[in-house]
Amino acid sequence: xxxxxxxEGITAGYGDGPAILDGAHMTVQQxxxxxxxxxxxxxxxxxxxxxxxxxxxxxxEVIFKGENLKGLRPDQTLRRGIAFVPQERALFPKMTVxxxxxxxxxxxxxxxxxxxxxxxxxxxxxxLRERADQHAGTMSGGQQQTLAMARTLILRPEIVMFDExxxxxxxxxxxxxxxxxxxxxxxxxxVLLVEQNAVMGLKHADWGVVxxxxxxLFEGPAQEVxxxxxxxxxxxxxxxxx
Numbered sequence: 001x002x003x004x005x006x007x008e009g010i011t012a013g014y015g016d017g018p019a020i021l022d023g024a025h026m027t028v029q030q031x032x033x034x035x036x037x038x039x040x041x042x043x044x045x046x047x048x049x050x051x052x053x054x055x056x057x058x059x060x061e062v063i064f065k066g067e068n069l070k071g072l073r074p075d076q077t078l079r080r081g082i083a084f085v086p087q088e089r090a091l092f093p094k095m096t097v098x099x100x101x102x103x104x105x106x107x108x109x110x111x112x113x114x115x116x117x118x119x120x121x122x123x124x125x126x127x128l129r130e131r132a133d134q135h136a137g138t139m140s141g142g143q144q145q146t147l148a149m150a151r152t153l154i155l156r157p158e159i160v161m162f163d164e165x166x167x168x169x170x171x172x173x174x175x176x177x178x179x180x181x182x183x184x185x186x187x188x189x190x191v192l193l194v195e196q197n198a199v200m201g202l203k204h205a206d207w208g209v210v211x212x213x214x215x216x217l218f219e220g221p222a223q224e225v226x227x228x229x230x231x232x233x234x235x236x237x238x239x240x241x242x
Contacts, residue, residue: 004030004190005051005159009060011214012050019058020046022214028159028207033181033191035205035222037198037235042211044194045087048161051192052084053077064159079107081158087167089148093137097128097147100136104151114154121150124183142173149180153189160184162193166200178204198236202226210235 005028013019021043028034036044049055051062053074062069069077074084092100101121105114122129125146131139136147145165152160162181166174174197182204185191195201202208208225210218212234218225225231 003063004028004065006063007047007051007060008063010047010050010057010062011059012046012055012057014046014055020214021050023060023216024211024214025060025216026209026219028190028192030158030190031185031188032206033185033193033204033222034207034209035198035201036192036194036209036211037201037225038211038217039235043214044211045163046214047211048084048163048192048194051077052082052161054084075107078155078157081155082161083152083155083157083159084161085148085152085163085165087163089144091136091144091148091151094135096133096135097139098132100147101128101151101154104154107155117154117156121153124153125150141169142176145169145173145177146180149177149184153184157189159190159192162191164194164196166195166197174200199226 007024007026010021010024011019012021024043024047036047038044046055050057053069053072053076057070064080092103098118101118102114105117108114127143128147128150131143136144165177169177178200181191181193193201202222202225205222208220208222209216210225210231
């Protein structure tokens with residue numbers, strides 16, 4: 001198993017507050033979809049923020065392709081190829097779809113290259129081309145999530161992290177979101193996602209990680225996690241998954 005990204009013994013929290021993560025670990029395989037599950041307060045989103053450089057590491061290491069990311073700012077992490085889509089999507093609601101995509105490529109110095117990449121996004125996501133001149137804040141929740149996910153691809157990251165991509169969306173739209181996740185992975189991008197809908201997340205993942213009380217309890221192939229009786233009892237509502 002290739003250790004593309006390795007998170008080892010992470011302790012982290014917010015400000016001077018107590019540790020939310022306390023020894024969490026995770027191995028990330030290149031080009032695979034990884035789903036992180038666990039109860040509320042387990043540290044799932046915190047783990048992503050640590051990897052993205054949004055929270056400092058108190059103890060432990062985040063190693064990406066052999067480089068320790070500890071101490072890097074979010075913009076430095078982004079330049080190394082790690083993108084993060086937060087739960088709140090972080091769109092600019094009064095900007096158009098096209099303008100939001102341009103903001104996604106703000107670190108590109110070549111305007112022509114940036115616009116070429118935006119055209120590629122429009123080819124992959126026709127709905128965004130149709131809505132190119134519409135203000136992002138006036139779109140449906142599903143369309144906004146599509147834009148947030150697509151915007152990360154402007155910089156051609158090696159890893160994309162999604163925090164609760166299905167939150168607040170109708171079941172049909174949720175299926176579309178996971179289809180986008182799988183499409184991104186098929187293009188060679190490594191995906192990490194935190195998903196409250198644990199069954200749906202694991203069904204669309206290659207690798208599963210179970211967090212609880214800031215620690216990694218278990219990680220392994222997603223289908224093994226999904227069908228493990230202990231995991232079903234504790235984290236999947238006690239129901240068996242077909």
